[in-house]
Amino acid sequence: MGLVPSDLTSLGQRNSGFYEHRRSSVVLNLPGLEVFPGDLLVSDGAADYLCHPLLLLNSESKKPRWPFSKRGVGKDKHKRTSDMENCLSSVKITNFRGYDFYSLKDKTWDEVMETHHKLLTNQLDLRKQQEAMWELFTSECTYFLDHLLVLKMIFMNTLKYLQTHEYLLDVDLWRLFANLEELTQTSLGFVNSLFGIIKDYVDASDISSSLDFISVLTKYFRGSLCQSHQTYCLNYSAAIFYLESLRQRDDFGIYLKWCEQNEQCRRLHLPELLVAPLQRLTRYPLLLKNIWKRSMDSTEKIMIYSIKEKVEKSIRDLEGKVKWLDNFQKFRYLQEIIVWPPLWDRDKRFFIPECLKHIFKEHTAENILSPTNRHLLYEGKLTLAESTRFLDVYLFLFNDFLLVTKTKRNKKKLGGSDPGLMCPSLTPELQAVIKEGGSCTVLDQPIPLDRLVVKSIEPLHVSVFGLRNAFLIQHENRYRQCIAAFLLQAQTENIKKTWMAQITTAISCFTKSQEIKKVSLFTLPAESSEI
Numbered sequence: 001m002g003l004v005p006s007d008l009t010s011l012g013q014r015n016s017g018f019y020e021h022r023r024s025s026v027v028l029n030l031p032g033l034e035v036f037p038g039d040l041l042v043s044d045g046a047a048d049y050l051c052h053p054l055l056l057l058n059s060e061s062k063k064p065r066w067p068f069s070k071r072g073v074g075k076d077k078h079k080r081t082s083d084m085e086n087c088l089s090s091v092k093i094t095n096f097r098g099y100d101f102y103s104l105k106d107k108t109w110d111e112v113m114e115t116h117h118k119l120l121t122n123q124l125d126l127r128k129q130q131e132a133m134w135e136l137f138t139s140e141c142t143y144f145l146d147h148l149l150v151l152k153m154i155f156m157n158t159l160k161y162l163q164t165h166e167y168l169l170d171v172d173l174w175r176l177f178a179n180l181e182e183l184t185q186t187s188l189g190f191v192n193s194l195f196g197i198i199k200d201y202v203d204a205s206d207i208s209s210s211l212d213f214i215s216v217l218t219k220y221f222r223g224s225l226c227q228s229h230q231t232y233c234l235n236y237s238a239a240i241f242y243l244e245s246l247r248q249r250d251d252f253g254i255y256l257k258w259c260e261q262n263e264q265c266r267r268l269h270l271p272e273l274l275v276a277p278l279q280r281l282t283r284y285p286l287l288l289k290n291i292w293k294r295s296m297d298s299t300e301k302i303m304i305y306s307i308k309e310k311v312e313k314s315i316r317d318l319e320g321k322v323k324w325l326d327n328f329q330k331f332r333y334l335q336e337i338i339v340w341p342p343l344w345d346r347d348k349r350f351f352i353p354e355c356l357k358h359i360f361k362e363h364t365a366e367n368i369l370s371p372t373n374r375h376l377l378y379e380g381k382l383t384l385a386e387s388t389r390f391l392d393v394y395l396f397l398f399n400d401f402l403l404v405t406k407t408k409r410n411k412k413k414l415g416g417s418d419p420g421l422m423c424p425s426l427t428p429e430l431q432a433v434i435k436e437g438g439s440c441t442v443l444d445q446p447i448p449l450d451r452l453v454v455k456s457i458e459p460l461h462v463s464v465f466g467l468r469n470a471f472l473i474q475h476e477n478r479y480r481q482c483i484a485a486f487l488l489q490a491q492t493e494n495i496k497k498t499w500m501a502q503i504t505t506a507i508s509c510f511t512k513s514q515e516i517k518k519v520s521l522f523t524l525p526a527e528s529s530e531i
Helices: 044-050 073-089 109-115 124-164 173-177 180-203 214-221 224-246 250-260 270-274 276-293 298-337 354-360 365-369 428-435 459-465 493-522
Strands: 018-020 027-029 376-385 390-398 401-408 439-442 452-456 470-476 482-489
Touching (some): 124 173, 124 180, 124 270, 180 214, 214 276, 224 270, 224 276, 224 298, 250 270, 276 298, 298 428, 390 482, 428 439, 470 493
Antiparallel strands (some): 018 027, 376 390, 376 482, 390 401, 401 439
16 A cells, blocks of 8 residues: 555545645545645545644644633643553553564574474575575564564554543554554564474474475565555654654653553664664565575576565665655645735736736645646755845745745744654755744746846955845746846855756756657657548
8 A cells, every 4th residue: 555646545534624725725625525636645644644733834723822721730730640640550561472483583593403303404505595584584573573563562552542541532543653553464474474384394304395485475575565564664754753743742751651661662762663664674675685695496596586676676666655755745835834925915016906806816826836747956045135125035946947935934923833743854944934933925926947047246246235145046038038136145155156056957957858848749750641
């Protein structure tokens, strides 16, 4: 169940109610789901994260913090904490030693052979292959017992237990643990299958018997093992952000401390356990390569190599999906913080009577920031020189246009987005704006890269105005007339050079892509002579 653009499920299926973004093109109306053109749809897990109320930066949705709302909270909070601790004391964690393979995870292949009085093969290559298979088995045992089972039995099941007793009811299990249940079952089946073929081998009286492991590797690596890991990994970033926001709460902190103090955690904290499936998925190709190198049979070698290639392709696909999802999340943030003022506010030259303003409703403005075919190449804070003042601006350089915005900070600080849910790819400047409940107001229309000219300004020409590290951006129309100009100042000369290089490269790439499109349009198949 990996997240791919073709496997789209509707946003908000897991959230009942009505969400409306003030400056976004997304409108969800359940039941009777309504989706606007240009909207991207993602899997339920990602949708839950992306549609979290803390990510919707509309001031209308924020409740005021009344000064008298905390009266009497101290006693109730203390009692609630005490009751929750009593509830946790009644939780019973099953011991993991009941699994048949538990005692084998720390043993070597030689020790197993000696325990079962099995003679080691004289063929050095075959013995090395058996040791490589044993490494795959024992490492999977450790992964299942010390990571997945700890996550499930100690953290997830304890949270479920607390929720049945009406504690931490607002904590979303999927957002935190994703498909951990599926991952645990798949790994257990893989371990049991490997344990079965190893047990058959060591119990066999025939010395010439061999480990029949190809069928097991084919079944799991071509089946659900990689797919379940992909699903988990796609949710990992959102899970970490969500965990960081939850850790600020006292009640969740009590639950987390109780779980992490369990001896079966082996002093591992929840973030260290949550990352284990990612690390495991990337280790599978190395373990398979080790088995492949030690295989002697040519048919067997080909099959192992194809399985290894399948796993590596799965990892490459995952990397692409993670980048896509990260880009999607970032664009969602941009849609929330970038404000598109109407024409009459943006340019005072245009007079539009109130009775006609509905005609100019720019309902498609936010679709410009759709992440479908658009990528953010560069961004940053600069200073814009105006006739009477200097203005702090924030520029977004996309693969097809440049957007100049004015940063506006909320002086009242009504409370911005939760820092635990902040998208990590956002720059510190944007994160600061979001935390203060601010926004980026578009100063002028987007400048297409094929209509953009960038020029360096010599200090001699602008030093009298107190400008340093200055460069000029011109917006030309289709007739090559300049219709807008921005005199910008960077903090340092290096930043100026970087901006100019980024813009120049973006213009070059965009021009080439447009030329390729034109060639493909005019390169039509030859017409039939019969026409």
